[in-house]
Amino acid sequence: MKDFIARWHLSAWDTGLMTASLELGSLIGALTAGVLTDKYSRRQSITAACTVFCVGSALQFGAQSPIQLILGRGTGGLGVGALSMLSPLYMAEISPPEVRGSLMALEQFAIVLGAVLGFWTGFFTRDIEGSASWRIPLGIQLIPGFLLGFGCLALPPSPRLLVAQGRVDEALRALAKLRLRTAAESATDPLLQIELLEMQAEAALIEQTTGNDDMHTAKPGTLQAELRAWGRLFEPQLLRRTLIGVVMMLFQQWSGINALLYYGPTLMRSLGLQGDSATLMSAGGIGIVQFLAVLPAIAFIDRLGRRPLLRWGSTAMALSHLLIALLVWRYSTDWPTHWLAAWISVGCVYTFTAAYGVSYGPIGWILPSEVFPLSARSKGVALSTASNWMNNFLIGLLTPVFMEHSPSGTFLVFATACSLGYLWSTYFVPETANISLEEMDAVFGSSVGREDVALKQQIEADLGLHDLVQRWARESTTARHPD
Numbered sequence: 001m002k003d004f005i006a007r008w009h010l011s012a013w014d015t016g017l018m019t020a021s022l023e024l025g026s027l028i029g030a031l032t033a034g035v036l037t038d039k040y041s042r043r044q045s046i047t048a049a050c051t052v053f054c055v056g057s058a059l060q061f062g063a064q065s066p067i068q069l070i071l072g073r074g075t076g077g078l079g080v081g082a083l084s085m086l087s088p089l090y091m092a093e094i095s096p097p098e099v100r101g102s103l104m105a106l107e108q109f110a111i112v113l114g115a116v117l118g119f120w121t122g123f124f125t126r127d128i129e130g131s132a133s134w135r136i137p138l139g140i141q142l143i144p145g146f147l148l149g150f151g152c153l154a155l156p157p158s159p160r161l162l163v164a165q166g167r168v169d170e171a172l173r174a175l176a177k178l179r180l181r182t183a184a185e186s187a188t189d190p191l192l193q194i195e196l197l198e199m200q201a202e203a204a205l206i207e208q209t210t211g212n213d214d215m216h217t218a219k220p221g222t223l224q225a226e227l228r229a230w231g232r233l234f235e236p237q238l239l240r241r242t243l244i245g246v247v248m249m250l251f252q253q254w255s256g257i258n259a260l261l262y263y264g265p266t267l268m269r270s271l272g273l274q275g276d277s278a279t280l281m282s283a284g285g286i287g288i289v290q291f292l293a294v295l296p297a298i299a300f301i302d303r304l305g306r307r308p309l310l311r312w313g314s315t316a317m318a319l320s321h322l323l324i325a326l327l328v329w330r331y332s333t334d335w336p337t338h339w340l341a342a343w344i345s346v347g348c349v350y351t352f353t354a355a356y357g358v359s360y361g362p363i364g365w366i367l368p369s370e371v372f373p374l375s376a377r378s379k380g381v382a383l384s385t386a387s388n389w390m391n392n393f394l395i396g397l398l399t400p401v402f403m404e405h406s407p408s409g410t411f412l413v414f415a416t417a418c419s420l421g422y423l424w425s426t427y428f429v430p431e432t433a434n435i436s437l438e439e440m441d442a443v444f445g446s447s448v449g450r451e452d453v454a455l456k457q458q459i460e461a462d463l464g465l466h467d468l469v470q471r472w473a474r475e476s477t478t479a480r481h482p483d
């Protein structure tokens with residue numbers, strides 16, 4: 001890394017631009033992917049986003065000037081932002097409801113694994129002579145970019161999107177592949193048929209209640225149709241879900257995770273640790289704790305539910321921040337004498353990270369992807385993801401200002417955000433575990449009110465869903481009790 005510093009002589013302005021270009025690119029990427037993914041397929045959009053990401057990584061890898069690095073980070077950011085919106089969307093749409101939380105928590109697992117690998121690659125290459133010390137870690141990004149871009153082509157398309165586009169046969173084939181059924185089985189398997197009919201019922205309901213004007217039929221791609229589709233997120237029917245997605249990401253970021261990651265070394269140094277050990281204990285340690293903490297989330301999130309994890313997580317995070325704020329306020333002028341207080345603070349940083357890692361980390365990505373109905377899902381997830389990047393950017397910008405003003409006050413800000421997060425998860429967030437995406441309307445008491453419930457029942461009856469469910473229930477009872 002000495003080469004990087006000596007070669008570019010970056011001003012504070014360059015450093016700021018370099019950091020902000022990725023976040024700005026990601027913000028734009030998340031919002032534009034929301035526009036493209038309904039028109040094309042989820043998978044094609046993921047492959048396109050990977051291509052953009054790889055172009056950005058190649059620009060960074062071969063950078064000959066700071067401008068090229070900034071451009072490379074901005075371009076890479078476009079891909080990262082798009083992928084951070086497309087991946088949870090696609091995963092939510094292909095997962096069966098009983099294990100959707102666990103499967104989606106794998107996204108957080110992948111994010112944190114990437115961060116850990118990135119950190120250690122940078123750590124081990126930092127003393128290599130010449131530009132290889134920084135070109136290697138930047139170039140390695142190309143590997144996951146290629147893997148995802150090509151690997152995604154082998155995945156089945158989202159059956160929900162196909163149903164909404166009226167391509168029911170293809171949707172059945174995709175569903176059969178996802179649920180590991182053969183073509184012959186898919187024609188007779190009642191569970192598969194029920195799942196498909198539920199998707200058709202939701203698509204038909206959307207079409208009948210909204211005229212499907214904003215999705216595919218009414219002059220798709222026109223600015224007016226786009227604006228109307230975004231505007232629907234703020235109509236009374238969807239406003240609560242939009243707020244859940246956007247506010248979930250706001251709390252995820254204002255819990256302070258990235259402040260600890262970005263400014264951890266400064267904090268650790270202020271606690272008396274020096275040089276490499278400060279970096280290792282902060283970014284390195286926090287990454288590993290986040291990685292370990294997501295494992296129980298993967299195992300238990302569907303059994304325990306999202307709300308309890310959010311509430312316990314907020315409590316543990318708020319208490320950790322509060323204790324750090326107190327200790328920093330009381331002892332930070334003389335840590336060497338109060339070494340025990342310093343180490344308790346370090347312990348609190350890790351306790352916070354573990355609590356975050358099982359709660360706000362994964363649930364931040366899960367909740368926004370499951371609350372929206374199909375007609376508004378891609379826009380809703382895009383807006384929530386944009387909220388993640390926007391708040392991430394604000395944290396990066398404001399934390400140093402807060403820290404300079406009052407280090408203990410900074411932790412109080414995060415403690416307050418976590419306490420508000422507790423109230424919000426208790427009084428505002430419904431439980432979404434084990435509920436199919438099609439049943440989410442009922443969870444939000446949406447809407448849609450009695451007339452739509454009646455309409456939905458009529459559509460389900462017309463499609464033969466009720467008969468099929470009853471026949472399947474009869475057959476499975478007979479199979480269990482043959483006489």
Ligand SMILES: O[C@H]1[C@H](O)[C@@H](O)[C@H](O)[C@@H](O)[C@H]1O
Pocket residue numbers: 108111112115252257258261290361362364388392
């Ligand atoms: O879920 C992720 C993860 O926890 C990362 O460590 C953090 O940097 C991101 O901002 C967040 O969205």
